[in-house]
Amino acid sequence: MPDILDPYRPRASLLHRADPRVKVVVAVASIVVTAALPLGAWPSYVLLLAAILALAVSARLGVGFTLTRGLIAAPFALAALPLVFSTPGAPLGSLRLGPLALDATVPGLERFLSVLAKSYLSVQFAILLTATTRFTELLAAVRALRVPRLLVAVFGLMWRYMFLFVHEVNRLRIARDARSADIGPKSGGTLAWRARVTGGMVGNLFVRGYERSERVYQAMLARGYDGEVRTLPMGRLSASQYGILAGSMAILAFLAVLGILFG
Amino acid sequence: MSGNAVVSSVLALGRIAGGYGPSGGSQPMHIPDGFLSVPVSILFWVVSIVVIGYALRRVSRELDERKVPLLAVLAAVIFAGQMLNFTVTGGTSGHLLGATLAAALLGPWAAMVVMTAVVSIQALLFQDGGILVLGANLFNMAIVGVLVGYGAYQLLLRAFGNRRWALPVSGFVAAWLSIFVAALSCALQLAASGTSPANVSVPAMGGIHALIGIGEGLITAGALVFVLAARPDLVAPAAKATAGQKALWIGGVALAVVLAVLSPLASAYPDGLEWVAEQHGFLEAAREPLYNIIPDYVFPGIANEAVATIVAGVLGALVVAAAAYLVAQGVRRRATQQ
Numbered sequence: 001m002p003d004i005l006d007p008y009r010p011r012a013s014l015l016h017r018a019d020p021r022v023k024v025v026v027a028v029a030s031i032v033v034t035a036a037l038p039l040g041a042w043p044s045y046v047l048l049l050a051a052i053l054a055l056a057v058s059a060r061l062g063v064g065f066t067l068t069r070g071l072i073a074a075p076f077a078l079a080a081l082p083l084v085f086s087t088p089g090a091p092l093g094s095l096r097l098g099p100l101a102l103d104a105t106v107p108g109l110e111r112f113l114s115v116l117a118k119s120y121l122s123v124q125f126a127i128l129l130t131a132t133t134r135f136t137e138l139l140a141a142v143r144a145l146r147v148p149r150l151l152v153a154v155f156g157l158m159w160r161y162m163f164l165f166v167h168e169v170n171r172l173r174i175a176r177d178a179r180s181a182d183i184g185p186k187s188g189g190t191l192a193w194r195a196r197v198t199g200g201m202v203g204n205l206f207v208r209g210y211e212r213s214e215r216v217y218q219a220m221l222a223r224g225y226d227g228e229v230r231t232l233p234m235g236r237l238s239a240s241q242y243g244i245l246a247g248s249m250a251i252l253a254f255l256a257v258l259g260i261l262f263g
Numbered sequence: 264m265s266g267n268a269v270v271s272s273v274l275a276l277g278r279i280a281g282g283y284g285p286s287g288g289s290q291p292m293h294i295p296d297g298f299l300s301v302p303v304s305i306l307f308w309v310v311s312i313v314v315i316g317y318a319l320r321r322v323s324r325e326l327d328e329r330k331v332p333l334l335a336v337l338a339a340v341i342f343a344g345q346m347l348n349f350t351v352t353g354g355t356s357g358h359l360l361g362a363t364l365a366a367a368l369l370g371p372w373a374a375m376v377v378m379t380a381v382v383s384i385q386a387l388l389f390q391d392g393g394i395l396v397l398g399a400n401l402f403n404m405a406i407v408g409v410l411v412g413y414g415a416y417q418l419l420l421r422a423f424g425n426r427r428w429a430l431p432v433s434g435f436v437a438a439w440l441s442i443f444v445a446a447l448s449c450a451l452q453l454a455a456s457g458t459s460p461a462n463v464s465v466p467a468m469g470g471i472h473a474l475i476g477i478g479e480g481l482i483t484a485g486a487l488v489f490v491l492a493a494r495p496d497l498v499a500p501a502a503k504a505t506a507g508q509k510a511l512w513i514g515g516v517a518l519a520v521v522l523a524v525l526s527p528l529a530s531a532y533p534d535g536l537e538w539v540a541e542q543h544g545f546l547e548a549a550r551e552p553l554y555n556i557i558p559d560y561v562f563p564g565i566a567n568e569a570v571a572t573i574v575a576g577v578l579g580a581l582v583v584a585a586a587a588y589l590v591a592q593g594v595r596r597r598a599t600q601q
Contacts, residue, residue: 073295119297157335199485209340227328
């Protein structure tokens, strides 16, 4: 595969072999169910986590891989932090910041932790999907799920050139660092100068991209491109894939009902 | 919690976030799953699908078969360009979202498709932003970011005329405004989902992005100046909006004004949004009947609420005043020309 940035982890497992359309639908359904679970539905959260870990182990991804990559959304948690103090309910404790007194409440803390848990679980489903599905399969699946053809074609070609430009950016950064030593607040000119240099690099990248797109277009024309991106249609789902789909949906429906009824 | 404390802690965490994710600029604008309620997520999916669907049709009509390589390669450029940063001070750095730059150079519809590709790939492959909330993230970054950036850019270019500094200044202000307004939209979504009270999320998101927007503005201006020097033909055509696009840039500015007015309002009445959300069937609303009947529920710290509201109000008023002034300038210029 093209690059270290590629989230796909090649393994031999049932999850890797499953039809990408089924995987996309089940992953999205899992994220919807996770989002729809009520706040504080801890037993359901634990069950979902258990399901995720079971899938990660069966896909031979390793428990550590999914658990740590799931932390990617953690910094956003701060957006929900005020909930601890703004939700009315039984007081938990008081925090004094100068003239301000903040009263943390038990339901507030529960709401905050629930948002974190749901976010963490949702990220896990997305990671499982991208770690076990090749990008080309993912593209074919979203096309089969009626994402507009033009958009899918743009996704596909973007993927092909993304890594190239990421490396180009790295080379530009190395060149900048080599010419201006350590660009920091103490060296390397004023803030406006640093920003202008970075702006120049972005402009440079844009012009390179624009001109490359013209060459890419010429190369595509030379190979018979007529404005239409043709992809091999995916075959019908096999009975076993329908089985996986139905089974996963049944489990998710069960978890959703369990969560809403019993919290 | 005072607005300042929120801003500084958001900044601190934003710094940590910068280290995450292969897409580099993990800005606090990409909402992860779990932070928006299902009704809010679905609402913004519907809006985004309609607008982006229209953009796709416009792009198909306006560009020839060159469109796929052009849009895809430039989406790759924006994705990679978001990794370029410059040190601002003590660990914080400025980087790029790219919506205004794309809108200035490609026009609004193509820019919308490019930003849609960037934001979707970040969410799908790198978990930079969630999947259920992708509709909301697309709305903020690919629709609001592009339309506001494009509208302000066109308006300012007209107002400034042929002055030498017209291009970088218009780019700077438009990019700043597009980031700021997109952040307000993000804050309102969080508030409508009951994830963050509006009187905290609006000043916090607005405040931090008023700073982040400066970096965006400087980079956008620098990039426009570079492209003007290297390939002036790429800057010129997009700078002259056709008659049909006039409605569009006016729409972009109107969107900025509406969100800027709505935000201090929501901030002053933090219960209002949540009330609306609950009316539309919050799942947890049914589970928490107790909290809804508690009378005179006071938000923590009156000082906080007042400060937060004033901050949001001042920022909103500034934006509205600036927009109104510029519209007036544009109208006057037009009148004197005729």
